[in-house]
Amino acid sequence: MKKISSVYSKNREVGRLLLIILCWLIFMSLTQAKKFYTMPNFLTMAGQFPEYGVMALGGMLCMITGGIDLSVVGTANFASILCVLLLTRVFGVDGVMPPAFSAVLFLVVILIGILVGSVNAGLVSKLKVPPILATLGMNQFLTGLCIVMTGGAAVSDFPKQYCDLFSQAIGGVLPVRLLVFLAVAFLIWFVLEKTTYGTKLRMYGTSARAAEFAAIDTGKLLRKTYITSSICAGIGGLMMMANYSSVRADYGSNYTMQTILIIVLGGVSPNGGKGRLSGVVTAIVLLKLLESGINRFRSVSTYYVTLIWGVVLILALIMDYMGQRTARDH
């Protein structure tokens, strides 16, 4: 009995989100069953959420440290634009890209991630700059570089085999982008739950000062964390590039807020120290289901999606507040 209640209390966020998902699915089956419950619709959803989903996964790690990464979108665009420049340089504007070359693109993304993440982490751990400002400045700077490289316009002339490769679904059921997302999610779950990194990360998020006195190498810990976040952002950038068939300095600009919303909704405390992958993944799925579901109603403006996200976030906060109050009363 004690075990059950402790499992529940550990997974309260996930449980709550699953409940909302269930209600929503029932509501959709009552109102828009035919349009919503179709294979193509689910395939579309599965192809779309990974791009911001993967960014949210990386951002989650930063938030567990008590920090935040506001440079994800800038990093994503920076990575995708550099990749396009590389592709056109190597293969020409309308050349043919061999599938194996995508490995090189991933390598580029990893290098960018290491660079951007190290600078972010350095500012936070060495100079003690508040993370919100360090990553904000970084985002501004990277976005600026993107504008300089593209002149601010969209670049859509590059070997399109890349987009085809990333937009297909294996066997017609498993979109490549989803596969990449799952792989990243698995890796992050593994380091967070199966290695000592997760414990150290949460301890650091609880008290950075005590972590230093406990001889945790905090500089290294933050470096790992921000680099992972930047790499995830870069991968998100690769997905956006495939999705839009083009790159631009201001693509996905609302993803900054959206990823933070997802992370918090997934039960990660902005004060640090607390957070699980399962919560964040559930939040990602929930948001996509909501968005896609609303889009099925022709009479409802798609902009209501933003409204509903906001309401869901505030509701989650209020539920938390109520939960804490009753917990205190007992």
Place this chain on the structure above:
Amino acid sequence: MNNSVKRLFRSNEPYIFLIIVILGIAVQIRSGQFFTANNIVDLLSALIVPGMFALGEFLALIAGGIDVSFPALASLSAYAVTKLLLDREYQGNVFLAFVIAALIGAVLGALNGLLIGYLNLNAMIVTLGTSSIFQGIMQGTLRANQLAAIPAGMKAFGTTALFRGSNAETGISSMLPMTFLVFVAVCIVMYLLLRYTIFGRGIYAIGGNPASAHAAGFNVRRTKFLMYIMIGIIASLSGICRVCMMQQMHPTNMLGMEMNIIAGVVLGGVSLIGGRGTLTGCILGTFLIVLVENSMILLGIPTTWSNVFVGLVILIGVSVSAYQTMHVRRAKSMNTKEAA
């Protein structure tokens, strides 16, 4: 005397001021166009909207909170007012627009205030959520589109010059719109409020130590609630100024400004942990960002580089001030030991 000079140089303002002057001189050397009447007027006019937003953000930061919802809030109320007056074909002056905007701003700000003040929820997350809600209401419920025409009163207000500055050499002249008066008025009100009212001192007290503020007899919840209402009002006024100056209402082009505004305020020495910072610093920091954004052309740098430079200014600025506080703290711990 000596003490107060020392105290001055321990704060951020003189350094920011120095950087602004150096930047100004650099632009002057490069283009000869900095200290010209029209450039100064242009800069001041570019400061109006960010400056007012910064004042609102300043309040939130001083109380130990933060607000990222003000661009959405300002867009929503400015859009609603413009649309309402257009539909009614209102021909009167701009005053009514400001009054309605202030009312809407107060209601929207009250939502933030309720959640942050009375329920004591995390300010960053709450305003993130309400930002989504405001944007959703504007674009979803009101189906906001660009409004190319604006009511006559607002149009007049935005085109009437408070004064003009012209450059004798180039013959280019710029005007400072009447909206500048609104900015100045808000500055003065804020100064008086923060300096001479118990409410204003309460905001500082709450930012310094919320528990002590409660013990000292401040109504912490109500103070925060009222403060977010004020932030809503200031943001809405700023939104109307923006519409008047642009001569059109674009629902989304204010969105995304929040981060640069926060950066400017923090550059001016306002602490993210609350309680510390001055109005002068807040305006100087914001002015620095405006200056960098607007001086690219004069420096002969293509405008495409503007984001790069703003980003660099933020990164370097916050690094230097973080480094400084780290050293001051270390030096201080030594000092107190000597005194002890």
Place this chain on the structure above:
Amino acid sequence: MANSLLKAEHIKISFGNVHALRDVSLEIRPGEIHCLAGENGCGKSTIVKIITGVYQRDGGTIEFAGKEFGKITPIDAINAGIQVIYQDFSLFPNLTVEENLALNTEVASGKKMIHWKKVQEIAREAISKTNFDIDLKAKVEALTVAQKQMVAISRALMYNAKLIIMDEPTTALTKKEVKALFDVILQLKSQGIAILFISHKLDEVFEISDRFTIFRDGKLVATGNTKELDDKKFTFYMTGREFEDKKFEAVHISEKPVLELDGLTMEGAFQDVSFRLHGGEILGITGLLDSGRTELGLAMFGMRRATSGRILRNGEPVVIANPGDAIRHKIGYVPEDRLSEGLFLPRSIGDNIIISEIDKLTRNKIIFDLKKRDAEVAKWVQELEIKTPDPGNASTTLSGGNQQRIVLAKWLACDLDVLILNGPTVGVDIGSKHDIHNILQKLAGNGLAVIIISDDLPEVIQNCSRVLVIRSGRIVKEFQSRDVSEQLIVDAMM
């Protein structure tokens, strides 16, 4: 009987099922210095909160200045003339001294505007009452702890206080500052103000108070004149146990020194510190708060960098640039501020114990081995007798003494050769203090080299085999503790 300022009788209060106070009484006479003592959790802060109207009592009567207190609010208590100075002083660090002094009065007056001239007047008047000399325009965050305390006291005096309650006021003060504080307290007494002084430091109780009251487990165990009290009785009343303080004798001293400092210097903190430490020894380092003793400890642990000089381990010079290096060289450090530096308070006891050795608890160097972890946690909980039903509970659920054991366990788990402790029993109650001393003596008996940095002289003399005295950053004296007295050490410190 009319001669009492505060008379609280048969006070009861419970929170849920916990009876925090069961029938306690407290009587304070006008103009006396009364000491309230007891171990953590004995109910001494609860009764303060009842007297000041923060908590409502379940039973009993309170009479203050001849008037019956019914249900009271904090404002009522202030108006009646009761003031509390909490350990955090309830000041606003970001505001100036004058504003801190005047703000409460200004808010209470119900005015909407602030008159800065009035603020200055109020502030001047406030500091004149205690002859306290300070720059009124200075920000409170720039003051020393003692100055902050004086601001808090000056503020309290503005309400025509008849009773001032001070919650462990000497905790963060230097010896000199404590003396100054006692002078102020005596001055207040001469003005007819009663002081309720909460402390568990023996020597202070004896020095300052006229009468005392001791609580244990929510019950009154003793009250009377301080003159009739002695060490033994005091300890017995506090803990309900009798202790025999065992003097430490170093028996198994290693042949070669395990740790050597050679001319270690940190600019502005300490200069040219040299000593040798052998395994099996307990070395005491004592000095005033500003003597550089803490910086010396931090430098040996790599939290601060020394500017010159060498550290040698087993005769080999080593570089200790960060705590990671220190652990690799088998040096551990128990920090001064347990709550913010030593522990991850909301985290589990288990996580706190294993955090520093966590990288050893893996399979194939990658997978975090939870079985090994749990075994390690269980081992140390048992070894150090940490009193908890479940090591998965948060560290906040434990008392100060048990929390300190977690910090000890964390370092012992790292298999160290040298353990440095800074103020190992600050804020720990007498019973646990005794136990911690026993643990340290046992560890040294097993060959560990221990350094205790402390200004608790009885602790140093009882537990250390040698004592170094540091003054203004220099080691000025070395004593063998078997032939030293407190007075000799104090003379060297000052």
